[in-house]
Amino acid sequence: MLLTGADIVVECLKEQEVDTIFGYPGGNVIHIYDSLYKNKKYIKHILTAHEQGASHAADGYARSTGKVGVCIATSGPGATNLVTGIATAYMDSVPMVIITGNVPLSLLGKDSFQEVDIAGVTAPITKHNYIVKDINRLADTIREAFYIAKEGRQGPVLIDIPKDIAMGTTDYEYKQPRLVKRACKNITDEALNNAVELITDSERPFIYIGGGVVRSEASKELLSFAEMIDAPVTSSLMGLGGFSGNHELFTGMIGMHGTKASNKGINKCDLVIAIGARFSDRVVSKVEKFAPNAKILHIDIDPAEINKNIVSYHYIVGDIKEVLSRLNNQLQKQDKVDWVNEIKGYKEKYPLRYKNNGLKAQYIIEKLNDLTDENTIIATEVGQHQMWTAQYYKFNRPKEFLTSGGLGTMGFGLGAAIGAQIGNPDKTVINIAGDGCFKMNLIELATAVNYNLPIIIILIDNNSLGMVRQWQTLFFEGRYSETTLNHVTDFVRLAEDFGMRGLEISNKEQVEEVLSEAINCKRPVLVHCRINEDDKVFPMVAPGESIDSLIMEG
Known part of the structure; x- marks a missing residue:
């Protein structure tokens, strides 16, 4: 069967039973997007607000479903905007296939418009990557990429496809996906x-x-x-x-x-x-x-x-x-x-404990744990709220906790929650965020609203980059260099302007009622929780100390 390279990309995605792809179109992937349009009854495309959001969404989809996450972007800045998401997936061994477009083969290496060597850029942060220079190798390259992403220690694989490869034609023949076997040969x-x-x-x-x-x-x-x-x-x-x-x-x-x-x-x-x-x-x-x-x-x-x-x-x-x-x-x-x-x-x-005076993130998370069931997925951003979630939420099953562990990527959680909700439409998906992290990728609120995804954002706002401030308090004599954020933004109004429901928790007595309302909302909702800027995560091991030399609360 004679097909264009773009059609071969989509047929190979169908071979691999891909049902969802996250991305953002551009000139050098326009032919692939045309093929996706013709195959939209087989593959659902989720248009994110930014390419980084697409990479985090593919990551969250993969972590929460066990399938390979797939994202796509055009060349140049479209491809480089994926890099943080690729590195996040690489550090945490998440199976992903990333497809990027590039300029035609004749323009490679000439500083052409929107050209970047994305294969060179991502070599240290992928299990493997390819730049396809022969259309006859395209189908097998895509098949191999999916196999590598899933085989052994899982991870992201990138395929860079020049525009003339997507436009060209060659024979295509369907092949069954290669079976991924568990690594057993060294178990003697x-x-x-x-x-x-x-x-x-x-x-x-x-x-x-x-x-x-x-x-x-x-x-x-x-x-x-x-x-x-x-x-x-x-x-x-x-x-x-x-x-x-x-x-x-x-x-x-x-x-x-x-x-x-x-x-x-x-x-x-x-x-x-x-x-x-x-x-x-x-x-x-x-x-x-x-x-x-x-x-x-x-x-x-x-x-x-x-x-x-x-x-x-x-x-x-x-x-x-x-x-x-x-x-x-x-x-x-x-x-x-x-x-x-x-x-x-x-x-x-030595139980985990905290001073239970005023509104505390630990208390909010404990109540959230009480109000949710086994059909819940929790995503987080990175920082104090992430550690409080790890400490006070009881995770009882795999794939219900999505967080950036190795790279520590601020801005990860919202995209990951979107991907998890797409992959698990019958589950409650909650993103616990800090105010600093939230501002990094809040544009993806538009994606949640556009697709009416009932994700819940618990925004733990301490008006600071809390974890850095904690270190500045403990180890830098309280020199708070650029960690006080001084928001003038009304986060509840911001959420409502995006088309979400906005709720507020200002005291301890409101926690259970407002969280229950958010859980039952069945539409995108943000819950703004204002806590004290000097609340800290304890226990804590100081840098260079023995693991059992813990600083405890108080």
Whole structure:
């Protein structure tokens, strides 16, 4: 069948069962957009207000559905506007395929209008990228991109398509998508046997999980594993939801803003079982003082993570779901009652707490947790509100918490919430935002309204860049350099002018009533919550300190 390159792009998207694409048109993707128009009964296109919004929406769609997120933009500034979203997805191992247009082949490298080497720009922040210079390779390149995005450690893949490739013609033949198999070739009997021996011999095992548990859909296997070996479980920010936040073995988040039980427990254990986690600096803090009495058993799909930040005593490279399934088949039920009770004692002695005077973000999030159910997805921006959400909202299932962990992208949450709502129309999608983050990409309110997406924005407004201000208070003698925002904007009126519902919470007594109203609104709604600019996130590990040297509330 003879087709144009643009039609081949769309046919390949249909092959991969893509039902939604996020993007913004332009001259060098105009032919692809024409083909999308002709195929709109198969693929829904969501027009965002800005290309960065499209990349974050594709990311949120992917995280919340488990499918590959797809976004498209034109050349030059259209492509570069995607870069932050691509880097966000790369750092958090999110499967995405990004399609960009470019100038015709004859104009490449000549500083042509709206030309940029987007393949060169994105080389460090993609699993792989392509510039298609032969139309006969176009279909196989797209198929390969989807496979790479999903295979092994997932991530974003970019395909740059010059305009004359989209305009040209060649033969096209339908192909079934290539089956993505779980990574198992390095899971040896010897590695499994050594792990079983380590776990069996341990008296104080501690499980530390990361985003790999969520990506590999291994939550059920993890639950069986933790209960089998009777070990407490802590999570990185990205791992939240991989293990139920309400389970008696769960100790809360670990790291800079982790719980005392998690941070103290990890330094008292004799075996750290790290599963789908990368020992980031926000978890480990001072390397020499991290888990000083413990052997490290590291289980991860990516061999590059082994011994990168923390040296392992033993490791298994492979898909988390498969590794845990095999370990569960070999392990015997264990009883670590003394150790579990010790950790339980830490949980009781050092609970998360805050001064409950006035309107507090922690209280708002606790009430939100009480009012929502399992059909809820929470997105966040980045900063204090993000940490309060991680601490006080109980995530019990994977794919219900969307946040930028590795890159820490302010402005991520609104686009991600839009993508999640598109991918999960029957779920309640809530974006918890700080005022600084919200202003970065608030233009995407127009997208939410245009598509009548019933997302809820909880705007935690402390009139400052709160996390930076917290550091300035604690470590810079209160020199608040450019962190006081002094808003003159009326956020409720702003939301209403966009066509949303605007609500206000000004005191503690209003919280439950207003949140309930927002949840039942069934249209885009913003809830403006004004808190004190000096409220802080505690516990906190100061830079360079041991993970169990925590600054506590008060």
